[in-house]
Amino acid sequence: MGNRKILVVDDERDMRIFVSTVVETSGFEAIKAQDGMEAIEKADLDPPALVILDVMMPKIDDGIQTYRRFRTDSKLSRIPIIILSAIARKTFLHSIRLLSPHRGSVLPEPEAYMEKPPDAGELSRLISKLSAAES
Amino acid sequence: MMEKSILLVDDEAGIRKVLSIALSDLGYQVHTAENGLEALRIFEDKRPPIVLTDIKMPEMDGIELLRRLKKISPDTEVIMITGHGDMDLAIKSVKYEATDFVTKPINDEVLEIALNRATERITMRQTLNEYTQNLEQLVQDKTQQLVEAERLAAVGQTVAGLSHAIKNITGGLKGGAFVLEKGIELNDQKYLMQGWEMIRGNVDKITNLSLDLLNYAKATDLNIQACDPRQPAQEVIDLMRPRAQELGIELVSDFSQDLNSCHFDADLICRCLLNLVTNAIDACRNDDPDAPDKKVTVRVKKARGWGVEYQVLDNGCGMNAKTQKRIFQHFFSTKGSEGTGIGLMISKKIIDEHNGVINIESEEGAGSKFFIKLPKVSNG
Numbered sequence: 001m002g003n004r005k006i007l008v009v010d011d012e013r014d015m016r017i018f019v020s021t022v023v024e025t026s027g028f029e030a031i032k033a034q035d036g037m038e039a040i041e042k043a044d045l046d047p048p049a050l051v052i053l054d055v056m057m058p059k060i061d062d063g064i065q066t067y068r069r070f071r072t073d074s075k076l077s078r079i080p081i082i083i084l085s086a087i088a089r090k091t092f093l094h095s096i097r098l099l100s101p102h103r104g105s106v107l108p109e110p111e112a113y114m115e116k117p118p119d120a121g122e123l124s125r126l127i128s129k130l131s132a133a134e135s
Numbered sequence: 136m137m138e139k140s141i142l143l144v145d146d147e148a149g150i151r152k153v154l155s156i157a158l159s160d161l162g163y164q165v166h167t168a169e170n171g172l173e174a175l176r177i178f179e180d181k182r183p184p185i186v187l188t189d190i191k192m193p194e195m196d197g198i199e200l201l202r203r204l205k206k207i208s209p210d211t212e213v214i215m216i217t218g219h220g221d222m223d224l225a226i227k228s229v230k231y232e233a234t235d236f237v238t239k240p241i242n243d244e245v246l247e248i249a250l251n252r253a254t255e256r257i258t259m260r261q262t263l264n265e266y267t268q269n270l271e272q273l274v275q276d277k278t279q280q281l282v283e284a285e286r287l288a289a290v291g292q293t294v295a296g297l298s299h300a301i302k303n304i305t306g307g308l309k310g311g312a313f314v315l316e317k318g319i320e321l322n323d324q325k326y327l328m329q330g331w332e333m334i335r336g337n338v339d340k341i342t343n344l345s346l347d348l349l350n351y352a353k354a355t356d357l358n359i360q361a362c363d364p365r366q367p368a369q370e371v372i373d374l375m376r377p378r379a380q381e382l383g384i385e386l387v388s389d390f391s392q393d394l395n396s397c398h399f400d401a402d403l404i405c406r407c408l409l410n411l412v413t414n415a416i417d418a419c420r421n422d423d424p425d426a427p428d429k430k431v432t433v434r435v436k437k438a439r440g441w442g443v444e445y446q447v448l449d450n451g452c453g454m455n456a457k458t459q460k461r462i463f464q465h466f467f468s469t470k471g472s473e474g475t476g477i478g479l480m481i482s483k484k485i486i487d488e489h490n491g492v493i494n495i496e497s498e499e500g501a502g503s504k505f506f507i508k509l510p511k512v513s514n515g
Contacts, residue, residue, distance in 0.1 A: 014336065017329045018310030025317050117306025120313045 003049040006127065007031045009039040009066065010054040010084070015116075019052055019084070019123070026124045028131065036066030043076055049131045052123075054116075055085040055092060064095050071107050080111040080130045082123075089113045140164040140181060141250075144174040144188035144200065145216065150239075154187070157243055161250065171195025175203060182208070185253050189216045190224045190236075198224060201231050210260060212253035216241065296467075296476055300344055307337035347477040350406075357400045357488060364397045364443040364509075365390045367405035368435050375412050379431065384419045386412075389434040397442040398512045403485045404445075408433065410478040411447040411505045418451030418503060441491075442511035450502040459497055 006028045010016045020030035031048060033039035043051065051070060055063030067083070070076050085092060096107045112126050141163040145151050148169070155165045166181050168174035170192055178186065186204055190197035201213050215228045215236040225236050234256065235249040315330025317323065372388050379386040412431060419429035431449045438444035454462070454469065461467045463483045468476035486493040490510050497503035 014307045014310055014333050017333060018314060021314045021317055021326060021329070025321070117302075117309060 003047075004028050004131075005031055005046065005048040006131070007033060007039060007043055007048040007051045009033045009036070009051065011035055011056065012054075015054065015084075018120075019118070022118075022120050022123050023052070023127060026127050028127065036062045036069070039066055040069055040073075040076075043070070043079070044073075047076060047079060049079070050127065051079055051081045052127075053081055053083055053110075055083055055087065056116075064092070067096060067110070068107060082112045082114060082126055082130065083110045084114050084116055084118055086116045089115075140166065140183040140185075142166045142168065142174060142177055142181065142183045142186045142188075144168045144171070144186065144192070144197070146170060146189065146192045150189070150216075154241065154246075157241075157246065158187075158250075161247060163250075171197075171200040171203075174200055175207075178204060178207070178211075184210075184257050185212045185214065185234075185250065187214045187216065190221055190228065191218065198227055198231065201228055201233055205232055210257075212256060214249050214253060297348075300476070301341075304337050304341045304344065307333060307340070311337060344477070347481060351477060351481050351484065358402065359398050359400055361396045361398055362401045364394050364399075364445075365435050367401050367408055368433050368445060370405050371408045371412050372433055374409065375416065379416055382416065382420050383429070384416055385428060385430040386416075387430060387432045389432055391436045394435065394437065394443065397509060399442075399489055399509055400485075404489075404509070407482040407485045407507070408445060408447065410482045411507075414478065415447055415449035415451065415503070415505075418449050418453070420451070438508050441508040443509050445507040445509075447505045448502065453497045453499045453501050453503050455499045459495055462495065463493075 004027070006023045008016055008019045008023060008030050010019060011034055016032050016034070020032055023030040028049075031042055031046075033042055039051070039053070053063060053067060053070075055067070063083075063085070067081065070079065070081060083092060092113065093109060096109070111130055114123065114126070139162055141158055143151060143154055143158065143165055144167070145154070146169050151167045151169070155167060158165045163185075166177050166183060168177050172195060174186070174188065186200075188197045188200055192200075197215055201215065204211050204213055209232075212234040213232075215225065215233045216239060217225045217228075217236050218239045221238075228236060234253045237245050237249050311330050311333030313330070314326050314333060318326030318328075318330050368388065368390065372386060376386050412433060415431040419431060427450075429450060431447070431451075434444075434446040434448065436444050436446070458469060462469075462479050464476075464480070467479075483493055486507055486509075492506075492508050494506045495503060496506075
């Protein structure tokens, strides 16, 4: 059995509880973070097998910056990420592309993208699939 | 298709006869008159687009006829027939907007050129008229389309905003149901409690949303009465104090003592102030907890030219200029799924109905000030 920890990042309490419950009932351990800063700190301390990251209006910048920091940190860059968002996938991808050129290399797309509110069954399947690929 | 008819005016029977034949050959239906008065009579009856008239005639000369024809129908093409040495008259006729003049003895070719020029002018004028009318019609059609499109866009925005708010709540309810189900399935007390709380919270949200919508939609009959302007402010302070205390925010009242009573709907003003104070508390709450002490002030004071002025001040997160522009719009919210974007929209509606004004001053990171001014008598 490999790493069973999944980091759930969401600024809304309801969504944090819901996603954590999906994570836990899928047989994983949920580590919760309220914002990008807390997420990086916790991931740095104990790297999770998977990150479920909320990219929410109106704090879309925070979510996208957090995504960029995960992807550009040598220790965390290989951790798969599921993006949960109320914004369209295209808008999100456009935003991360805009952030890329400064770093020289293009930020890779997230392993999965789900629109909010996520379906519990689908999220559970994604969690199992992506954490299995990692370990 | 233009009717090719012409009125020929000459006092000499011979000329009338010769020219009639020439004009008939050119395809015109010819009406003839031997003097100006007869010409006017025939013109009124037949309305030919072209008139060919001699300049020198007894009683009413060609110039006078030209003047009268142009007065009756400015678009009539009038061609003058002049003799040698009538140059002064010819020039005069041009001044009265004759189309052209031909000199006696009349050369058929010259006459044809003059007639063609007249016909061309008539056709051009008709085309121009059609274009102008079409253009007016086009502008009218497009304007109507635009008005309709804007109305639809407004409805669309309202529905989109509403469906977004409902989608958020449904998401919360679904999530809560899932957590609750897991609690039942696994007999897990934590899941049971959390799921139940999520459901209850979202039921509250949808209840508030529907109440807000109902309040907004219903035609408000203002219940205007003389009241102490401090009364609605005090009610709001009493109502919100426990919540402010719970969040560690100081809620301060600053009421002037020398206030006259005002005429307004106290319930609605109370509701409006409640929205502002709720927002102010949220603005303080969103901020960094390590920041200096948070404070919300409700001020009631006199205002020159107005009945009363309310101010709601906070030292919370504030907002940038772009946000300030949008806050009174329907369903605009900065609070993510926590807000429905209805509060300020209702507040503005209430103040508008009182013929009052509501304004904001804000700076990002420094807090916001809302100002409401109500007239001495709100006649709604």
